[in-house]
Amino acid sequence: MITPIGSLLGSTQLAQMRTLLDRADWVDGRSSAGAQALEVKRNRQLPADSPLAQQLGDLILAALSRHPTFISAALPLRIMPPLFNRYEAGETYGLHVDNALRFIQPTGPGQGAAIPVRTDLSATLFLTDPEDYDGGELEIESSFGAQSIKLAAGDLILYPASSQHRVTPVTRGSRSCAVFWLQSMVRDSSQREMLFDLDQSVQSLGSELGQAHDDVMRLSGLYHNLIRQWAET
Ligand SMILES: O=C(O)CCC(=O)C(=O)O
Ligand SMILES: [Fe+2]
Structure with missing residues (x-):
């Protein structure tokens, strides 16, 4: 099931996030890519341990916990801290599958062991208005053919982490988003x-x-x- 979740973030929160992201130090997306993604990933990202990624990620997690449609659709057990991606003109993320397991790294003093998360659902939270870029559609393969997704800034798409998907090349402007994965209480x-x-x-x-x-x-x-x-x- 591919489920759009409307208005996760309001316009004030989005504007603040975009200002901070425009000033951020983005690194090559290939720095964290596995062997398969390395061949197809051409974008930028915030390092997962950057204070900005953690601060904005916490705001997103708080908004998710207050959104009844998200809770109803995902029935989340564990949510990975969101990561931030940016695609400038010419950048893309070719067809790939997401890893089945990811690990939440606890931070702070006395940190415990990493917490495994089985990725049942993948999510993209759109942070750029569709009028501000061309291309950059999230294309998700499904039993009904490829679904092409481009949502308003502040909206989220939830899709099966088992699906093959890609981000088509951005041809004008730039596209920022937050991506995360979650383990659902209901696996099936x-x-x-x-x-x-x-x-x-x-x-x-x-x-x-x-x-x-x-x-x-x-x-x-x-x-x-x-x-x-x-x-x-
Ligand atoms: O940018 C997106 O919408 C999706 C990114 C993605 O597929 C990934 O990071 O695995
Ligand atoms: Fe992906």
Whole structure:
């Protein structure tokens, strides 16, 4: 399931982020690429341990934790700290798959062991308005053919980390985004999709009929019982 999540960040927060990112020291994206990505990755990124990446990443994680549609679609267990990518004219990220496992490196004194994250879902948070660049579409292969995604700044796309995907070359302007991966409490994507559909319907029926309506209560109970069956924590 490829799920757009609207308005994760507001315009003031976005403007502040963009000002900081415009002044940041970007490094060659190949510096952290594995063997496969090395051949196709032509972009820039903030070093994962840069204070700016950590500061902006924390703002994004806080916004995610407050966004009900994101929680409902992803049912997140562990979220990787966001990374920041930038594509100038001519830059691109060719077709690739993302690593199945990533590791959260604890920081600070007495830091413990790295925490493994199975990447069930990949996410791109668009930080540049579509009018400010050409090209730079995120193309995701799916059973319905390639889906071409370019969202408004502040919007997020969630897609299966198992999919092949690419970013087409930017031909004008530059494209900045935050990318992250997460492990879901529900590993199976078809179960996750059914839970999302059910939750969305329970929410809209609840607003229409009232939360205390018998059927809303019964469907809501069904949702939670399915979570009890399927969630790993
Ligand atoms: O820039 C994007 O939208 C996606 C980047 C990507 O695929 C990656 O960093 O693995
Ligand atoms: Fe990727």
